[in-house]
Amino acid sequence: MRSIRAIIGGCTAIATLMFLLAFIHPFGNAGIHAQQVNHQPLMSSAPPEVRDLLSAKCADCHSMQTRTPVYGRFAPASWLMERDIIQARNAMNLSRWEQYTPEEQETLKTKMLLETRAHKMPPPQYLAMHWDAQITSTDLVKLTSWARTSALSDSNPTADPAGEGDAARGKTVFEKRCTGCHAMEQDREGPRLHGVFGRTSGTVARFDYSPALKNAHIVWNEKTLERWLTDPDSLVPGNNMEFHVAKPEERRDVIRYLQAESMGK
Ligand code: HEC
Ligand code: HEC
Known part of the structure; x- marks a missing residue:
């Protein structure tokens, strides 16, 4: 007891x-x-x-x-x-x-x-x-x-409607829209993007790509990046980047920025 x-x-x-x-x-x-x-x-x-x-x-x-x-x-x-x-x-x-x-x-x-x-x-x-x-x-x-469904798609369609794109503005776009998943020098949820302009898709060593992107063998340039950022799934069906940039001028700007970053260093 x-x-x-x-x-x-x-x-x-x-x-x-x-x-x-x-x-x-x-x-x-x-x-x-x-x-x-x-x-x-x-x-x-x-x-x-x-x-x-x-x-x-x-x-x-x-x-x-x-x-x-x-x-x-x-x-x-x-x-x-x-x-x-x-x-x-x-x-x-x-x-x-x-x-x-x-x-x-x-x-x-x-x-x-x-x-x-x-x-x-x-x-x-x-x-x-x-x-x-x-x-x-x-x-x-x-x-x-x-x-x-993007809340951003139809806002502010006026800025630089048919221009060449601008790397400085592109840096701002990059910081706002891409750095949630990407960095220039480090792999995060997405691969590092320094040097991506001119690089073949899916080739950052040690980054865990989708098989779809790994086997796509696309060279990243103005044209392919434009298609990728518009609708990744239509360019590479089954890829892992669930993200796109709806505004054409933002795409142009960010592509200029990626280009400048890749040539610069
Ligand atoms: C038991 C608590 C818990 C629950 C429930 C939970 N999460 Fe999380 N989540 C965390 C913690 C802790 C972190 C931050 C640390 C980390 O990234 O592992 C986090 C981080 C995240 C992030 C940020 C990742 C990043 O890279 O910034 C997202 C997005 C997320 N959770 C989504 C979800 C979704 C969607 C659900 C429901 C389906 C969910 N979580 C349920 C604990 C939880
Ligand atoms: C939600 C996370 C996320 C966001 C936001 C994001 N990406 Fe990605 N990105 C990824 C992932 C994940 C991959 C790898 C896809 C795969 O393996 O199929 C990727 C791949 C890429 C690639 C191919 C790189 C290579 O090595 O082949 C480029 C280029 C790219 N992203 C550019 C961008 C740009 C520019 C932005 C901003 C406008 C952006 N991404 C926003 C997640 C993201």
Whole structure:
């Protein structure tokens, strides 16, 4: 009898301690003890089927609408969850969707598609607890068609309608539209682009290209880049770059910039 009582007492003490420790936030405070749920609708500009999908499968980490499970109120689970949530909100906060610029939204849309298609998101530790958050092929169809609708396509068609393109403006386009996935000197989600003008497609060593681009053997020049940036899928069906630049003058500018960067150094 005595030993059972001691065990129960010990367990209660440990549970209490873990509960109290959850109020210490070694990785930052994600507000998981706040009881009030934020009922602001997420992403009012997104189509309802996309909004429902992201609310169900991503919002626990990527928004202010975190639903904390019971075990999440105890350390150390609470600490690990808070670390994930804070990093996730920094990378993309769906509660702030309307405050991202159209360019940022477009980059995030394509990143969401890439992360889910590669089954990197939701992360495995989350799926272990929420098996119903698996990304299905229907989800991917919804995300793909959403990622392809561009809010930017018909804005400001006047700038330099038939010009030659301008490398300085192209640098700005590059920074706004490409650096979400590309850098000049490093591989990110996309391959490094320094020297891309004149390079054969799919040839950066160690970059993990799609088989489609690897086997395309296209030399990147003004013409091929123009077609690639207009609609990558019509040039190389099955490639991994879920992104295009809708405005012709932006394409011309960014191509001039890639050219200047490739000749310069
Ligand atoms: C368990 C929490 C969690 C869930 C659920 C989750 N994510 Fe994430 N996500 C993270 C963390 C943490 C990061 C930042 C660190 C990283 O990139 O791995 C992140 C980063 C991202 C990024 C940015 C990647 C980059 O390269 O900038 C995207 C896009 C993303 N997640 C999409 C999603 C989508 C879409 C879903 C739902 C289908 C989702 N995530 C569900 C935790 C989560
Ligand atoms: C959402 C991420 C993403 C964005 C944004 C993006 N790209 Fe890409 N890009 C990729 C990926 C991924 C690949 C590799 C595709 C493959 O393997 O099929 C790629 C490949 C390329 C290639 C072929 C390079 C080679 O080595 O063959 C060029 C050129 C390119 N991108 C230019 C651009 C430019 C210019 C922009 C901005 C206007 C841009 N990309 C925006 C992800 C992106």
